[in-house]
Amino acid sequence: MALIFKPSNNLYHSLPRNSTSHLLRTPSFYTPISCFRLPQSPNQTQSSDDKFIIVGGSKLSGHVHISGSKNSALAVLAGTLCCSGNSKLHNIPNVSDIRTMILVLESLGVEVDVYNGEVTVDTHGIRSLEPCADAVGKIRAGFFVGGPLLARFGEAMVALPGGCDIGARPIDIYVRGFRALGATVEMRQRQLYACAKNGRLIGGKFRLDFPSVGATETLMMAASMADGVTVLSNVAQEPEVVDLAQFLTHCGASVEGAGSPTLVINGRKKLQGPEYSIIPDRIEAGTFMLAAAITRSCFSMSPIIPCHLSAVMDKLSVSGCQIIQKTPNTLEIAATSKTRGSLQGFSIRTGPYPHFPTDLQPQTTVLLTICNGSNIVEELVFEERMGHVRELEKLGARIRVSGSTALVYGKDQGSWFLRFQCCCKGSKKWSCTCFGGMAAEGITEIEGVTHIDRGYENLEMKLHSLGADTVRRPSSLETQL
Numbered sequence: 001m002a003l004i005f006k007p008s009n010n011l012y013h014s015l016p017r018n019s020t021s022h023l024l025r026t027p028s029f030y031t032p033i034s035c036f037r038l039p040q041s042p043n044q045t046q047s048s049d050d051k052f053i054i055v056g057g058s059k060l061s062g063h064v065h066i067s068g069s070k071n072s073a074l075a076v077l078a079g080t081l082c083c084s085g086n087s088k089l090h091n092i093p094n095v096s097d098i099r100t101m102i103l104v105l106e107s108l109g110v111e112v113d114v115y116n117g118e119v120t121v122d123t124h125g126i127r128s129l130e131p132c133a134d135a136v137g138k139i140r141a142g143f144f145v146g147g148p149l150l151a152r153f154g155e156a157m158v159a160l161p162g163g164c165d166i167g168a169r170p171i172d173i174y175v176r177g178f179r180a181l182g183a184t185v186e187m188r189q190r191q192l193y194a195c196a197k198n199g200r201l202i203g204g205k206f207r208l209d210f211p212s213v214g215a216t217e218t219l220m221m222a223a224s225m226a227d228g229v230t231v232l233s234n235v236a237q238e239p240e241v242v243d244l245a246q247f248l249t250h251c252g253a254s255v256e257g258a259g260s261p262t263l264v265i266n267g268r269k270k271l272q273g274p275e276y277s278i279i280p281d282r283i284e285a286g287t288f289m290l291a292a293a294i295t296r297s298c299f300s301m302s303p304i305i306p307c308h309l310s311a312v313m314d315k316l317s318v319s320g321c322q323i324i325q326k327t328p329n330t331l332e333i334a335a336t337s338k339t340r341g342s343l344q345g346f347s348i349r350t351g352p353y354p355h356f357p358t359d360l361q362p363q364t365t366v367l368l369t370i371c372n373g374s375n376i377v378e379e380l381v382f383e384e385r386m387g388h389v390r391e392l393e394k395l396g397a398r399i400r401v402s403g404s405t406a407l408v409y410g411k412d413q414g415s416w417f418l419r420f421q422c423c424c425k426g427s428k429k430w431s432c433t434c435f436g437g438m439a440a441e442g443i444t445e446i447e448g449v450t451h452i453d454r455g456y457e458n459l460e461m462k463l464h465s466l467g468a469d470t471v472r473r474p475s476s477l478e479t480q481l
C-alpha cells in the first residue's frame with residue numbers, strides 16, 4: 001500500500017558549538033615517505049571546461065535511479081585501510097571525488113580494482129603512510145585516511161584536506177581526538193604528522209565540541225583498532241556515519257551506538273576486509289525531489305531509504321508537493337501545477353542530522369524563489385555557504401543575504417528566472433544553478449561543471465532521461481566552434 005507523507009513537527013534545537021578552531025602550527029623537518037605519480041582519471045571524457053546547456057521550462061517525468069552515497073563511499077574507502085585481505089564494495093558511485101579518493105589509496109601502495117560500480121581494495125601492499133598531498137588536497141575525505149593509518153601502522157603523515165569551498169573547515173577536532181587516543185600530533189611542512197606511542201593507540205574518552213561528520217568517522221576508524229574501549233560523545237548521527245559503522249562491524253570491529261550521540265568502540269587488533277554495499281545517496285535523492293518541485297513535475301526515484309530524507313520531505317509536504325511511497329525503497333513526488341496550484345514557501349535552518357542537510361540548502365534556495373512568500377534560509381553548518389546566491393541572482397532571483405542568513409523572495413514577490421543567455425561561471429557542485437536554469441525561461445549556460453561531476457553521477461544524463469532539455473557541451477567542441 002502506498003504511503004503519503006505528512007509534515008511532522010520537527011522542531012529545531014540550537015546546537016552547542018565552539019566556533020573558533022585552529023590548525024596546529026609546529027614546523028619541523030620531514031622527508032616524505034613517498035608520493036606516487038597519480039594515475040590518469042578513469043573518466044577521460046569529462047573536463048573542467050565542459051558546460052551545461054539548459055533549455056528551461058521542460059517538465060520531468062518517469063523514473064530516476066539513485067546512485068550509492070558519495071559521502072558514505074568516501075568514508076568506507078578510507079575504512080578499507082583498517083583491513084587485512086580484500087574489501088569488496090558494491091554501489092560505489094562513479095563521481096570524481098571517488099576517483100580522487102582511489103588515487104589517495106593508490107598513493108599508499110593499495111591496489112584498487114574498479115569494475116561497474118564494484119570496487120575491490122587490497123591493502124597488503126601498503127608501502128607508505130603518507131598519501132599523495134595533491135590528491136588529499138582536492139577532497140575533504142582525503143584526510144580521513146589519517147585515522148586508519150595511525151591506528152593500524154602507528155603513524156601517519158597527511159596533508160591538509162581540500163573539498164568544497166564553503167568555510168574555513170579546520171581539523172582541530174580530529175587533532176584533539178587523536179591526542180585523546182594517546183597520539184602525538186604536530187604540523188610538519190603543512191602536513192599533519194601523528195604518531196602513536198609504541199605504535200598503538202589507546203582507547204579513551206573524547207567529546208567532540210561539534211558533531212563533525214568527518215571527525216566522527218575518522219576517530220571511529222582509529223578507535224576500532226586502538227587498545228581498549230573508546231567512548232566518543234557528541235558525535236555526528238548522519239546515515240553515512242551509521243553506514244561506516246556497519247562496514248567496520250562487517251570487518252570484525254565492535255562499534256555500538258551508531259546513529260546516536262555516543263559511540264562505544266571496543267578496539268580490535270585485526271580487522272578483515274568484507275563484502276559490503278553502500279547505502280543510496282540521500283543528497284542525490286533530495287536533489288531530485290527538489291528538482292521535481294522546482295520544475296513542477298512528477299516522477300519517481302529508487303533506491304532510497306525514506307527515513308534519511310524526513311527533513312526535506314517534511315518541507316516539501318508543507319509546500320504542497322505530494323510524496324508517495326510506492327515501495328519500501330521507491331518514492332514518487334508530484335508537484336505539478338495542475339494538481340497543486342502555487343507552491344507555498346517555507347523557512348529552513350540547516351544543522352547536523354536529523355536537521356535539514358546543508359548539502360541540500362542551495363537547491364532548496366532555488367525552490368523558494370518559485371514558491372509564494374518571502375522565506376528565510378539559515379545556514380548553521382558552514383559559514384560561507386551562500387556562494388550560490390550570486391549565481392541565482394544572475395538568473396533573476398531576488399535574494400538578500402546577511403551573514404549566514406538569506407531572505408528569499410518568492411515568485412509573487414518579484415523573484416523569477418527570466419534571463420536568456422546566462423553564464424554562471426564557477427557554479428558550485430551542488431547543481432543548484434542547473435535547477436535554476438530548468439526553471440528559467442530560455443537558455444542557461446553553466447560553466448565549471450567539474451564541481452557537479454565531483455558529487456553527482458551522470459547528472460545531465462539522468463535529467464535528460466527524465467525529459468529535461470539539458471546537454472553537456474565538451475570543452476573540445478567549444479574550441480572548435
Ligand SMILES: CC(=O)N[C@H]1[C@@H](OP(=O)(O)OP(=O)(O)OC[C@H]2O[C@@H](n3ccc(=O)[nH]c3=O)[C@H](O)[C@@H]2O)O[C@H](CO)[C@@H](O)[C@@H]1O
Nearest residue numbers: 021071140141169170171172173174212213214359381382
Ligand atoms: C566527505 C563528506 O562526508 N563531506 C560531508 C561532511 O563534511 P565534513 O565532514 O567536512 O563536515 P563537518 O561535519 O566536519 O563540518 C561541520 C562543521 O564543523 C566544523 N569543523 C569540522 C571539523 C573540525 O575539526 N573543526 C570544525 O570546526 C566545520 O568547519 C563545519 O563548520 O559533512 C558535511 C556536513 O554534513 C557535508 O556538508 C559534507 O558533504
Ligand SMILES: C=C(OP(=O)(O)O)C(=O)O
Nearest residue numbers: 139140141163164359455
Ligand atoms: C561539501 C561537500 O563535499 P566535501 O565535504 O567533500 O567538500 C558536498 O558534497 O556537498
